[in-house]
Ligand SMILES: Nc1ncnc2c1ncn2[C@@H]1O[C@H](COP(=O)(O)OP(=O)(O)O)[C@@H](O)[C@H]1O
């Protein structure tokens with residue numbers, strides 16, 4: 634079992650790529666063991682913010698702290714799962730991939746073997762341990778990536794649209810399993826998605842972002858529906874509509890900024906859309 638998840642604090646974070654301001658004044662406090670979904674339209678800056686928490690991207694202003702220590706670069710305590718499983722070593726078997734991190738850290742053979750078995754079982758890959766990544770389906774490769782990250786016993790797992798390339802049925806299975814795995818490990822999870830339903834299935838809180846450039850945290854929606862969740866229940870459906878309005882306003886804004894108009898109000902009929910979005914702002918629980 635992992636140690637319990639660490640808190641994460643994003644404080645006044647500004648991120649620039651040369652002259653391009655990707656993220657401006659992002660602020661977010663994440664509790665230890667919390668599951669937070671970062672939701673926003675494509676290109677708004679979700680990956681950029683996640684990469685700052687991972688330590689891959691250095692903010693030009695503000696700071697990210699994990700368990701009160703400033704993030705200055707990547708660390709095994711913050712595991713990252715990417716959308717594409719190219720992160721797996723194709724020349725190693727699933728077992729060897731999962732074993733890689735603990736082996737590099739000098740963990741003894743017997744302890745490693747027990748940990749690898751445990752995490753392979755947790756992600757449902759025990760039967761495929763001796764296969765190579767190229768012999769696995771997309772869903773199995775994502776399971777392998779997750780097991781490889783978990784084998785490092787991270788206190789924070791950062792996931793960037795990890796199920797985005799999977800077919801709809803596989804995605805649903807993976808979402809249910811991630812919910813279970815998160816509860817088993819107690820890790821903090823920050824999960825990036827542009828899929829509203831996925832955010833509702835998984836998040837303790839759902840954080841929306843404004844469209845970039847200069848993307849910021851827009852609204853924070855606490856979500857305490859009982860797990861495992863059901864998107865067809867009325868409370869989920871109501872939250873879905875609110876989130877669709879929130880994200881729709883950002884998409885519409887981007888289209889207008891590009892001189893394109895999609896010809897209808899993306900926030901949907903009968904509501905104030907963008908004007909009301911700020912009124913949804915919620916304090917941390
Ligand atoms: N390394 C980079 N260099 C320059 N611009 C970048 C870089 N990474 C991201 N961006 C820009 O920052 C913005 C946000 O990108 P990203 O965080 O990938 O969005 P999202 O993950 O929400 O789709 C985009 O305009 C993107 O082009």
Ligand SMILES: [Mg+2]
Pocket residue numbers: 676679680681793
């Ligand atoms: Mg992205």
